Structures are given as structure tokens and as C-alpha cells.
Amino acid sequence: MTQSKTYEPNILVDTSDLPRDEWLKYRRLGIGGSDAAAILGISPFRTARDLYYDKLNIVTADDEGNWVAMEMGNLLEPLVAKIFAKKTGLKVFQRKCMFQHPHYPWMLADLDYLVELPDGSIAILEIKTTNYNAKDNWWYNGKEIVPIYYESQGRHYMSVMNIDRVYFCCLYGNNEDEAIIRHIDRDMDYEAELIALEQTFWHENVLAKVPPPYTEDGELILESLRRKLGPSEKDAPPAILSMPQYPKIARYIELQKQKSEVNKSLEQIKSEMTRLKGLLVEAMGTSCQATYEDTDRRFTVTFNPVRTPGITKEGLERMKEVHPDIYEEYVTISESRRFYIKETKPKAA
16 A cells, blocks of 8 residues: 655644543544554554444443553653653644544544654654553663554554654653653555555444454453453353354363463472472571572572461451441452363263
């Protein structure tokens, strides 16, 4: 799919005073930059099926469980933009609009900021916030990178806006030296493939109302299903699985057996390690630390106490009886479901 570089984006709507519910309605008219990773199958946060449900307003794709982090990101946007401007010396500004690609009207862009470059050209600035541990996602084998799920967002925006550069500024601490600045330049081959995949998703899934298949990581799929299906129904009748499901069942049982064999080996290893641990603790006595040293090696062995506050099941029952108000205020019930496949002989005809 070839792209011309002689176009201007359309303005779909002015977002200056647009209420959030109205903004969401406009977002559902197409594909935004933050949607691209899910379509490409590289999002760590949601599946293409989640995005499909969101576009049809069946189940929202917003991560309500992490609403504090999302809210903090929104509140810190102006500060991070100010840090970027101070560290680069570049002028940043906003255009509060939702933009639309003139050739692919389902491609939308709602930008954080724009940047005026010294030669008078314009770049895009995307603001990100993360925690200290997650900052490592901005390096790979010691090389500075943009995480692939953010890269797809930036390349989507460059396509909509017909702009050749995107900057990213990610704050991971509480001072300006704990901000990461990266940039990527336009890649027309990547862009053509991105447009083709987004077009397929929009026309063959969203408009055709055909949900895309699950192809992502298993935990991401299960989380998607949790959002879509909600709590389990204990009184619901057993579901009847048909022939297309048999290969999945057979493969799962095969892996279950493999896992059982691996677990046996792990248990043997664990048992031997525990035995050796006991013999070493015997030699240490009541000491929390010991050392071994010879001409070639030196080892330090520690056996430190770890005290963790907790409450037993009996303690919870007692609290429920004696202090029901405290119990109701602080005790939460979460649901988890155990998945298992057991093979049995079929019923006689």
C-alpha cells in the first residue's frame, strides 16, 4: 500500500471542551494511535478482541484496575512536556483536535503535544510516565530504544499527520534527570504494513462485526475473557464443546502430562536442595550467616529470619464475629477459577 506525502490531516472534532463520553464516541469512529499495538498483536495491555469490543461499545478497553496510574499520567503530562522543553530547548505546543487521515478516514490521531524544530518543521511529542523498574523497557541489550507498543503508536500518528518525526518523553522518577527522551523517524514500509493491518481490522472485523481470533499471550487472553464474561455462574449448565475444540483438548492433555513429568523432576531437585539446606543449617547452628573459603572459592551463606504480618482463617472468622464492621470494611473477596481437563471413558451408546 503506497502512501503519498502531499496531504494535510482533516480535523474531525475540536476536543478543547469535549466531554469524555463524547470524546469516546468519536474515538469509536476509527482507530487511534494507542489502538495500533493491539491490532499488531504487540500490546502488553489488551488483545485485538478487546479493541473490537471497545469499538462496538460492548466492553470498554479502558484498564479500570489501573485507574490511578492512568490518572497520574494525565496529571503529569504538562510537567513532562515542560521537562522535555527545558532539556531540549525546543518549543512545545498543543492543538486540541482529533485529526483524521484524509485517505483512510478510520485512522485517527489525538496528540499530546507538537514540537517546533529549529528549521521550522513540526514533530510530534508523546508523553509517557512509568515506574522506576519499568524504565528498563526503554533499553535493549544496552541500546536505547522506544518500546515496540509505543513505536506503533508513534508511527500511526506520523501517518495521520504526515509528519516525519515523533519524540517520546517518559518520566520514571521525581526529578528532571529521571526522564527518558527518544525519537523515531518515519518508515514508509512499516507504515504501509500498519495501514494494511488496520484497514483489515476496521473493515473485516469492526464494520463486519466479526470478532478477531485470539492470538495473544494466554494470560492476556484470560484477562480479556474476564472482562467480557464477568463472574462465573455456578448454576449454569455445562457447556457442550464441539469437534473443532478437540485438538485444543488433546494438546492441553499432552502438555498436562509433560508438565507432570517436569514437576516430578523439579520435586526431586527441590527435595535434594532442602536436604542439603538442612545439613548446612545444622552446621551454622543459630547463626544467620556463614562463610566458606578455600584457595579458589569463597561463599557466603545466609539464613535470615523473615517476619511477615498476616492473619489466619481462624483469625478472620473471629474478626467477623467480634468486629463485623471492621471485617466488612477491610476484607475483600476475590474470585479465581481452577482450570483442569480430565479424560474419562465415553458413555455407552
